[in-house]
Amino acid sequence: MKTIRTCITLLAITFAGFTTAQAQDPLPSWNEGAAKQAVTAFVAKITKEGSPDFVPPAERIATFDNDGTLWSEQPLYFQLLFALDRVKALAPKHPEWKDKEPFASLLKGDVKGALAGGEKAILEIIAVTHSGMSTEEFEQIVKDWIATAKHPKTGRLLTEMVYQPMVELLAYLRANGFKTFIVSGGGIEFMRPWTEKVYGIPPEQVVGSSGKTQYEMKDGKPVLMKLPAVNFIDDKTCKPIGINEHIGRRPIAAFGNSDGDEQMLQWTGAGEGARLMMLVHHDDAAREFDYGAKSSIGTFSDALMAEAKEKKWTVISMKDDWKTIFPPKQ
């Protein structure tokens, strides 16, 4: 009897799935146009058995940059917002920061002054906020922070500053047998605590920058302590290296938004068979941000635009190609 009930359920699911698939557009937040067409045509062709472009499911690897591709990155990378909040939280234990840059400026609320120290200042801020605890402790700190952290301009939760069209794209690719990966310059341990919930991407499919860790016994229990030393910076030419190290297969589709993604798209495009390379272009000041060649965050240089044109990578105009930018408020 139990088996028969299972079968009836299976039948019901099958019929329901069939009807839904016909009725619904899997990419409702995308306007009809070249970008949406590039996605659906690519998926149709690589999933069609017997076609010369068919790709077996195991090889359907898609990689996504995170900052500026899946969620916003202005006015500052959100991980930097996290680090700044952590400096404030840790300040009572570090009275010496009152007279030490970049911390002194930060604690006075002068973010611009603090970051005037450039990469050195940023690395110092990252080091003190991303080390000195176990990986488990750090995970909990990120989880607690991301649960309430809000965007300085929109006031929305940072986890609601994700691009609805890209969330739909992730789901659409997975529904078509893809494994979706994040390949981001952001910290691997900063992203993993929330990517499954927000994007449906599990920790083992997140590639990112990392610090060194050390295996230690603490009260008889093994822990991985986070050290103040860089292990890997997952950006530019290191994105293909990170992909090779973590995934060990070449993606057939890759999505980015800045010069840091150039080599990931080159690497993806250099494989044989059908390929899809796309770049999100931030040209929508009204609904998000308008930046590009001149921005130091998420630089989309003229050279990258020229390369995209030459190599037929699809540039997504947020203004023209996306019906909505962010998910509805929860």
Next chain:
Amino acid sequence: MKTIRTCITLLAITFAGFTTAQAQDPLPSWNEGAAKQAVTAFVAKITKEGSPDFVPPAERIATFDNDGTLWSEQPLYFQLLFALDRVKALAPKHPEWKDKEPFASLLKGDVKGALAGGEKAILEIIAVTHSGMSTEEFEQIVKDWIATAKHPKTGRLLTEMVYQPMVELLAYLRANGFKTFIVSGGGIEFMRPWTEKVYGIPPEQVVGSSGKTQYEMKDGKPVLMKLPAVNFIDDKTCKPIGINEHIGRRPIAAFGNSDGDEQMLQWTGAGEGARLMMLVHHDDAAREFDYGAKSSIGTFSDALMAEAKEKKWTVISMKDDWKTIFPPKQ
């Protein structure tokens, strides 16, 4: 009509699966006993919904050492056999090797003499045989080699020197919702070309030691060149580090066979909830090899045995727990 046919197929599959599951032992190469019992009891308890030990499928991560755990490692790690063969293949291009150790001894067929130089000699052999080509070229070299490489003692293909009971265990865990990973001191790029075919483990679920790579343009096409420099040695305390870096979740089951796996088992065991830690013990001179505390390859020290006893890790006796060791000849 098509949908109805699909449903009939679904019903057929459902009934077939139901009958097969009842009729077949998923671990036929395991003798009845404590080791097999430990596996099946663990799987039963973590898959039982509503039970306090239930683990959701996403968290069912199992990690396996490779050398000595999934396939043999005597009289030499098989990757070293590969490197020795490559030295011979490359020798015509390196006339200087005739007078240079460890190559001179190797080319005279004196493996023992060549390896007398210890770790330095081994690293030199690995460097010249595992770098200087692109990752794609290396993959092809490994594929060509493994297709015909045979074991020096048994004469069987190296891909047939895998442990049939462990191959069954991998399949059994996957059938119960597990993701199975290799976490090996062996080279990640040496294993990936064949682990999917031999173990059903895809490249993205292989963690191992690696050399550094560099992104370069070669004839206008991007390649990752393999450099003669160590990137990561995935052994001992670095196994938990590799697991954290690649998987980002703590395994709930881990399988090893030597001192190099101690920390992986400690790390796995330190998580909350039900856990399974097992060590393969090579005590079967008649059917495989008998080695342990005194072997420099795959050392299973007395201290590890004592720790296993204390922490209730299950030690698998190849002699007593396994009905067969290797798969049938193909």
